[in-house]
Amino acid sequence: MTEYLKAMINPVTFSAAFRLGTPLLIGLSGYCFSNKVGILNIALESFMMISAFFSLLGSYLFLNQYIGALFGILSGIVLSIIYGILVFHLGANGLITGVGFNLSGWGLTTMLLVAIFKTRGAANVDASYFASIDIPFLRNIPFISDVFNNQTILVYISPMLILISYFVMYKTPFGLRARGIGLNSKAAETAGIRVIRYQWVSMIVSGATMGLSGAFISLNTIALFSENMTSGRGFLVLASAMVGKGNPIISMLVAYVFSYFEALTFTWSSFPINTQLIQMLPYVAVLIVLFVTNFKNIKNAGDIDQ
């Protein structure tokens, strides 16, 4: 038992948690705005997955991981525009649209994998990727070095994106208005705020950040894409934003809780315990977090007004 507990506070676990939190943080830095203006976008999973594929493709074609990331961002933006047209202008149901996106995303990437890279399941191709960086001044600090050093640029910028997102959300007119729209869109309109414009901006920004998080999935320390590679991380972005009520900092902390449990599945997998059980951890963590954070609502369950 003690080795399990020791693994829980092992720097390797924290390092993995820090790394695995990256796609969630990058996605959150944009999606928090969608959350605040009241867009529930379950298609995030497909945004991340499709962008991951195109990031790899971009990096493969140009042998440059930054161009790969740009491909990811662009495909995220394109996806968000398609989603926005369907839902904002053609009146499609957001949930059904999202299900459609997610199923097509899986199918599309699997198909393109065969069509372009001629492989089934996984493509480990000759493309450039984001390599880990050794930061000299961290090198000699015990523990800190083990957790934070030797990560990639994407990992380091992810908390910065959250800080930028927080600044925009709480210190600029855009953020104040976006939050206001979510609270009462009719009141926002009487304040001269063009609601649809803010929805569109939030939508596209979330598409771009989900695209960048896709680049992390396929280009972080190794250039690889496999079928269903995101495996629910898009949904974790959604869950973090909802638990954090769109506050980037709180959502980030929630995301780190999720990524910590994901990291545990790696460190614990070396122990003699049923791997299927361990792999449940991150998803069980989601359920537990949702249960704990919403516990206070139980007494209101069944209210017709709500």
Next chain:
Amino acid sequence: MSFDYILETRDICKNFGKLAANDRISLKIKRNTIHSIVGENGAGKSTLMNILTNIHKADSGEILINGKEVKFKSTIDAARQGIGMVYQEFMLMKGFTSFENIIVGFEEKKGIAIDFKESRKKVERICDEYHFPLPLDTLIDDLPVSVLQQIEIVKVLYRGAEIIILDEPTSSLTPQGIRGLFSAIRALRDLGKTVLFITHKLKEVFEISDEISVLRDGKLIGTYQPSDVNPQKLANLMVGREVILKANKAPHEVGETVLKVDNLSVYDKDGIERVKGVSFDIKKGEILGIAGVAGSGQQHLSEALYGLTRPKQGSSIEFNGEEISRGNPLDRHKNRIGYVPQDRIGSGCNVNGTIWENCIMGYHKARGFDPPWLLNYKQAHDFSRKVVEDFDVKIQTIEDRVGSLSGGNIQKLIVGREFSQQNILLIIEDPTRGIDVGAIEYIWEKLLDFAAQGVSVLMISHDLNEVMQLSDRIMVMYDGHLYNAGNYLELTEEQIGLIMMGGSLHE
């Protein structure tokens, strides 16, 4: 600034379908005055205000500010021109503080960020100048209505309003709140603003106005000095339209008491007392009509009577000698009390359901279509056909969606459903709102028929003519209280209209 009129409209017209909501309205508002605009519901007040704030576009006509014609492209343009509106339903964001609510959309900026210091100074200056001691850093969620209203007023001042429109501002306030509001309005005028005060309460009009404009049926009847008119005359101007419809009401005997309501008080979900200790009774075969302008508490009264909301402790509703105030709508059905709600689309029927489903709706449980846990289609269909036939509902088949019917037909269907259940008491709100003359006459006839057969009817209507034509006895609801307004044909329309506006017959 030497123009006499700060705001002027010239021949504003606005049609909604066939209805002329505004018909060539030419209104002149003097600078630095409190100008009341009065009229019944549907007289066109709200439409006119929505045109001034550019929520609606006028079909034709001009708006002049300081003598210059203005064209609005968006709601923000109206604000830039100095027109600020305080809506009857507050446009506030719960979850924001008072301060955030005031500045949102019009923030002072420093680079790309909000200049919180400067914005704050500006808000505080306004609060100081106009004496609104607002709790700026408190979330508005739990603030009382009167404070929310002050936030709304500060908000329009912050946006630079010179003309402040208050739409029915007193409807949700306590008497103390109203006093506070009135002194605030006077302060606004004394500090150079112009206030447009929209209301249908006559007492308030005389208390606060410098000038009064009367709207009726979309037309401007005239603008008056308070010294030139009295409440009686103003009421006449507001409601004085021709009685176009007449019911053939035959006098008949009424029986023993069926419903006895004693000291009934109802609070709404914001905790405001909407029905204030009313007492009345209805006899067998009697039609009791309750008139009153919208929002006087009628809806809360009918909901409490029907068991949709719980009345306050100490209220009593006795039905055939049995206390029923704690019951729910199902109990009411079992007691044979029927209900035709005002919102026939929202609460009266299920527009996506078929006609036969709607015909048995609410009654399948109370009396059962046997066996009680299975639908007996034949029984349900036969019953539905009977309702449709008896009440002359124009349909193709009873499998049609209710949503495909016209408003008049839906109303006939709902009235038919409630009438066909051998109910002893019917609570009916606005039985003929928004339906054509033919359907109105039909429903009136049926109402009188059933009353003659011994069914008691509580009819709450905003159409005074309807109340006067059908009721054996008339009461008027004003500000949560019920006032007697005589028996059938005892009082004139003008006299009842005066009570509806909160006036008294003996003034």
